[in-house]
Amino acid sequence: MIHAGIGPTHLQNVLAECNLPSISENTLRKKEKELSKQIGEVANTSCRTAQEEEKAQSTNNNVEASFDGSWQKRGSGWNYNSNTESGKVLSFELRSKACKTCEYHQSRKETVPDHDCHLNWHGSSKAMEADMAVTMAHRLKDDGCEIKVVHADNDASTTARLQVEFDNISKKDDQNHVKKGISTSLHNISKSYRELQKDETRQYILRCFMYAIKGGETEDDIKCNLERIVPHVFGSHEKCEDVDWCTYNTNPENFKYKSLPNGKPLTSDGLKEELNSLVRKMISRSESITDLGSTQANESFNQLVSTLWDPVPFKIAVAAVLQKNEDMLFVKVSYEAASLSPGELTMSIASARDKKKGKKKDKKTVERIQDHQNSEKRKRILIPEKIGKEGKTYENSLELSIQKTLTRVDIPPP
Numbered sequence: 001m002i003h004a005g006i007g008p009t010h011l012q013n014v015l016a017e018c019n020l021p022s023i024s025e026n027t028l029r030k031k032e033k034e035l036s037k038q039i040g041e042v043a044n045t046s047c048r049t050a051q052e053e054e055k056a057q058s059t060n061n062n063v064e065a066s067f068d069g070s071w072q073k074r075g076s077g078w079n080y081n082s083n084t085e086s087g088k089v090l091s092f093e094l095r096s097k098a099c100k101t102c103e104y105h106q107s108r109k110e111t112v113p114d115h116d117c118h119l120n121w122h123g124s125s126k127a128m129e130a131d132m133a134v135t136m137a138h139r140l141k142d143d144g145c146e147i148k149v150v151h152a153d154n155d156a157s158t159t160a161r162l163q164v165e166f167d168n169i170s171k172k173d174d175q176n177h178v179k180k181g182i183s184t185s186l187h188n189i190s191k192s193y194r195e196l197q198k199d200e201t202r203q204y205i206l207r208c209f210m211y212a213i214k215g216g217e218t219e220d221d222i223k224c225n226l227e228r229i230v231p232h233v234f235g236s237h238e239k240c241e242d243v244d245w246c247t248y249n250t251n252p253e254n255f256k257y258k259s260l261p262n263g264k265p266l267t268s269d270g271l272k273e274e275l276n277s278l279v280r281k282m283i284s285r286s287e288s289i290t291d292l293g294s295t296q297a298n299e300s301f302n303q304l305v306s307t308l309w310d311p312v313p314f315k316i317a318v319a320a321v322l323q324k325n326e327d328m329l330f331v332k333v334s335y336e337a338a339s340l341s342p343g344e345l346t347m348s349i350a351s352a353r354d355k356k357k358g359k360k361k362d363k364k365t366v367e368r369i370q371d372h373q374n375s376e377k378r379k380r381i382l383i384p385e386k387i388g389k390e391g392k393t394y395e396n397s398l399e400l401s402i403q404k405t406l407t408r409v410d411i412p413p414p
């Protein structure tokens with residue numbers, strides 16, 4: 001049930017539909033409880049193995065990790081993922097602001113009996129994220145896999161806390177968040193300037209920014225690329241000489257902007273000043289936008305989490321970690337951890353699945369190696385996620401889930 005991400009009712013339905021004898025919920029829950037400790041240990045072992053793999057692949061032990069959180073209503077967990085070859089989860093944490101058992105008894109004004117309580121957070125949701133990031137970073141350090149570079153969204157409080165506790169940790173922004181930030185700025189500027197009111201114009205300028213940022217290997221490259229944008233869209237192309245995406249210098253007479261109104265440059269002085277100040281703002285952040293990481297692997301983990309269900313958030317976390325790191329092998333390892341031998345059918349399905357996954361991975365690896373050769377070595381790890389739980393509320397909070405691949409996203413020229 002943990003592996004499939006279904007509850008007792010689902011399982012009973014499947015059995016009933018196959019005309020097989022049912023198993024009572026009590027029995028299922030009892031067995032699940034017996035095994036969940038071992039499965040939890042398997043998840044931790046799996047993370048430690050992933051950490052070793054990550055260290056082996058990092059240059060000078062400079063482990064980078066990416067990190068993102070997504071919300072489920074009442075529970076919250078995080079994972080640190082490796083984003084090198086494996087995209088495996090390096091660590092995970094869970095914070096929960098609610099416990100079903102506590103709530104049940106409190107609502108009936110009864111004394112809450114002794115139970116396996118999931119409630120472990122009383123602070124604000126914002127502080128929860130920072131707390132989990134720091135806890136995991138400490139644990140990874142204790143396990144000998146210290147994180148040196150964090151790729152995360154722009155949550156300042158989490159970064160600030162990480163930097164207070166680890167003086168040598170550096171933070172890189174996440175591509176999607178940078179893009180969203182620029183897009184919002186452009187939208188705000190467009191409220192005062194008609195020239196920017198067309199979606200197409202804003203999209204074009206956004207593409208220019210992202211291309212400038214992603215197209216630079218060093219801070220200087222990025223600075224140079226960014227400084228080219230405003231003159232280019234306002235019709236002076238002296239700085240465009242070295243780039244092949246602007247054709248003005250090869251054919252000045254016939255040059256037309258494909259995405260600006262009437263193919264003409266922008267003209268408003270006020271708008272120019274606003275865009276220049278946006279460029280200056282990005283240049284001031286050039287350190288953290290160099291070699292932009294991506295939290296996509298975290299998002300894909302979030303997606304996985306959102307497909308699982310269990311009233312106990314810890315089990316969702318463990319199942320998602322194991323599915324991500326071990327896939328079907330999870331079942332075998334869990335059997336062994338519980339001193340049981342897996343059945344023949346289980347194993348044949350598991351190995352068929354692994355083979356299929358292996359083939360996919362080979363293809364991905366080839367693509368990645370090519371990508372590396374093109375754009376230089378880079379390692380990223382992903383960080384945290386929050387995991388939610390609790391039945392219906394959980395379903396209501398699937399907002400996080402856009403499945404994304406782990407491969408790098410190339411930005412086309414503007």
Ligand SMILES: [Zn+2]
Pocket residue numbers: 099100101102103115116117118119
């Ligand atoms: Zn409780």
Ligand SMILES: [Zn+2]
Pocket residue numbers: 232236237240246247248
């Ligand atoms: Zn140009």
